[in-house]
Amino acid sequence: MAEGQQRLQALSEEYTSLQQELQTNVASRQKLESQQQENKGVQKEFKSLDDDANIYKLVGPVLLKQDKTEAVLAVDGRLEFIDNEIKRVEKQIKEIEEKTDKVRMEIMQIQSESQAAAQPQAAA
DSSP, X not given: OHHHHHHHHHHHHHHHHHHHHHHHHHXXXXXXXXXXXXXXXXXXXXXXXXXXXXXXXXXXXXXXXEOHHHHHHHHHHHHHHHHHHHHHHHHHHHHHHHHHHHHHHHHHHHHHHHHHHHHHHHHO
């Protein structure tokens, strides 16, 4: 019985750890999606600009003039990077959810086994 309790305690701690990891990854995904929307807005603005429009990039406290082509490539590259990061984080979230489900099922199994073992003792 004590072995079952120890196993249950270890699984509970693992479950809590997985839940925290899941929350961290969900927050990361939300941040990435926010950045993605911001960059898509910039991309949309670039499409509405003339080819000879002035574009400035904020570098520290200074605004530097930047070529439109260069700016568009930078935003496109950022969007590609963000898309890849979102896919990576979503894969991690899926893996953590699968681990969490597995641990939850194991916890439920141990609890039902301990309840089944306790019932005959209560009847006696």
